[in-house]
Amino acid sequence: MQYTETSQNDKYQIAMLTFLSAFITYIFVYSFELTHFSLSIDEEFNNNIYHTIAIGRWGHALLKASIYPEPFIPFYTEMLTFILLSASCALIVYTFSLSLKQALFFAVLYASSAQFAYQLQFLNQCDTVATAILLSSMAVYLIIRKNSFLHTVLIPAFLLCYAVAIYQSIIFFSYSLLLAYLLLDIVRDTEDNRHLKLIFRLIIASIIGLILYFVLGELILNYYHLHAESYLSDIVTWFDESLKQALKKISRCIEHYFTLKAPYGMNTFVLAVVFLILPLFYPLKRKTRYSLYALLSIITLFSMNIVVGKNLPARTMTSFAIFFAASGVISFIVIKKNKCFWAVAAFSFLYGMATVSNLFYTDYLAYKKDYRLASSIASDIAKKLNVSQETPIKVYFFGALDIKRVNRPKNSDMFGASFLNWDHGNSGRISAFMNKAEIASIVPASYDDIRSNLKAVYAAPVWPQKGSILQINDVVVVKLGQNVGYCPNGVKENTKPKQCL
Structure with missing residues (x-):
């Protein structure tokens, strides 16, 4: 050759x-x-x-x-x-x-x-x-x-x-x-x-x-x-x-x-x-x-x-x-005689464009859905406290919201994932998401801040039901799920890393 x-x-x-x-x-x-x-x-x-x-x-x-x-x-x-x-x-x-x-x-x-x-x-x-x-x-x-x-x-x-x-x-x-x-x-x-x-x-x-x-x-x-x-x-x-x-x-x-x-x-x-x-x-x-x-x-x-x-x-x-x-x-x-191989290049180009676009479209839909739900949560918090959504509020998000992932391709890993139920409910991530997207001004609270009255949290209904937003001392608790999620304090240290990825 x-x-x-x-x-x-x-x-x-x-x-x-x-x-x-x-x-x-x-x-x-x-x-x-x-x-x-x-x-x-x-x-x-x-x-x-x-x-x-x-x-x-x-x-x-x-x-x-x-x-x-x-x-x-x-x-x-x-x-x-x-x-x-x-x-x-x-x-x-x-x-x-x-x-x-x-x-x-x-x-x-x-x-x-x-x-x-x-x-x-x-x-x-x-x-x-x-x-x-x-x-x-x-x-x-x-x-x-x-x-x-x-x-x-x-x-x-x-x-x-x-x-x-x-x-x-x-x-x-x-x-x-x-x-x-x-x-x-x-x-x-x-x-x-x-x-x-x-x-x-x-x-x-x-x-x-x-x-x-x-x-x-x-x-x-x-x-x-x-x-x-x-x-x-x-x-x-x-x-x-x-x-x-x-x-x-x-x-x-x-x-x-x-x-x-x-x-x-x-x-x-x-x-x-x-x-x-x-x-x-x-x-x-x-x-x-x-x-x-x-x-x-x-x-x-x-x-x-x-x-x-x-x-x-x-x-x-x-x-x-x-x-x-x-x-x-x-x-x-x-x-x-490799002229036919250019069809392979064309296929790779089109296949790549189709699959990549579909993956990011899935993420785009998930983001829009999270933005809409998080905005409703922020609005409910503001109404509960009778304050503006621009007012900094100390919040702990308890558990994960039970929402279906958007329609996404099979075997697409994290594409289409929701901040509202990732880690089975991670208050730190949800707070950071709402701040990053300028949905609200959230001061992240710790799980330790609400330990004194967990009985009231467990007894409360899940959002968006009435009574799902409650106050424990100076912390607003939004109950998104029945059980506390992984990484309850929103950090990876002193927890199992596989539960916080």
């Missing part, structure tokens, strides 16, 4: 055109989100810096405390995210030395993947996660394209350290990216016997980066006098369940992706696997090695699930876009 090396000048031009193609694709795929703002779960708090430091995401906190808006700016944060992701796409294409047609094909598949929608739902962190993807792409570029120890190990170690400090799941992105390069190397028959060296470089850089991550994390925690929240270790099930149970959960998770039961918008995984297998039916000098790398690519995609021993939300599948796009371009290269 003949391969012609692209000249340096052409590579720059191709990278720029790739950036534009990816950026335009993002604009179309996420156009509904750009034009219909809504608050989603976790977007209600104005400052998450200390919390993110406590859960080990000090890289995110540093960016938010310096150059990125905290928590976000509508439209601007999305556009910044698309610029960063498009830059990562351009850098990957430059690293892979793809031709113009291959690069454009790759860009459409990469940018139309619905996986990042599950990150973009959290505007408070999507820009930093996009930064982590770009940093990981830079690390792999240096490992592949440079030769000195400084450029191939030390600098990548710092880049990977900071990427993991932004979002821990990103650690496996660099491995998916390198495996994609190795697979391309084989199908283009340009292998130069550096494969083991490249893998070794990445492993060493990752180890150094992780050591730096933990050391710097401890120093930063001490500097801010914070205690680490064991976010990752608390969701690991290997220690709580038998080996058989954990393996069963992992196999079931992987099986869902192979049987079209993946998270909404991510059933293109099956298509990617087909693309990955196709080259085995064509002449390849190193079919055994290709098969090994292809298998490793699939395993790497599910690495976080394997680490924790169970199924995880789609947002942790950070390697999905590179896996899908790289698999597609591999078959695009192998099959010489």
Whole structure:
């Protein structure tokens, strides 16, 4: 299979055109989100810096405390995210030395993947996660394209350290990216016997980066006098369940992706696997090695699930876009008469736009519904106290409102979730939501503030019935459900983290 090396000048031009193609694709795929703002779960708090430091995401906190808006700016944060992701796409294409047609094909598949929608739902962190993807792409570029120890190990170690400090799941992105390069190397028959060296470089850089991550994390925690929240270790099930149970959960998770039961918008995984297998039916000098790398690519995609021993939300599948796009371009290269493959790019574009728009439309409906109900609650509080809705009022929201989720796609994770019944009723979140949306001026009260008269709370009817709003000392209690929710004080500390996500 003949391969012609692209000249340096052409590579720059191709990278720029790739950036534009990816950026335009993002604009179309996420156009509904750009034009219909809504608050989603976790977007209600104005400052998450200390919390993110406590859960080990000090890289995110540093960016938010310096150059990125905290928590976000509508439209601007999305556009910044698309610029960063498009830059990562351009850098990957430059690293892979793809031709113009291959690069454009790759860009459409990469940018139309619905996986990042599950990150973009959290505007408070999507820009930093996009930064982590770009940093990981830079690390792999240096490992592949440079030769000195400084450029191939030390600098990548710092880049990977900071990427993991932004979002821990990103650690496996660099491995998916390198495996994609190795697979391309084989199908283009340009292998130069550096494969083991490249893998070794990445492993060493990752180890150094992780050591730096933990050391710097401890120093930063001490500097801010914070205690680490064991976010990752608390969701690991290997220690709580038998080996058989954990393996069963992992196999079931992987099986869902192979049987079209993946998270909404991510059933293109099956298509990617087909693309990955196709080259085995064509002449390849190193079919055994290709098969090994292809298998490793699939395993790497599910690495976080394997680490924790169970199924995880789609947002942790950070390697999905590179896996899908790289698999597609591999078959695009192998099959010489590939004009029909542009239909695949068109399908990916339309499928991505349809599924992503549907996900964010679901969130938009949920936000509108929450806004309407919360406004009615605020109005009832004001009437009860005979004050203006602009008057600051100390409130505790007891329990969760029994409302049906809006009509939402199957397997769509947190899309369409309601603030009024998240965590089975979280007063802190509800208060923050009402303040953020300017529905009312709520001073959050603690569960401890109402302990003195819980009997009256339990005896009261549920809102919107008469008597569902009552006063205990200086606190207004709004009874939304019969039982107190998770995280009764509205915080994660000293509670089970899985109940407060």
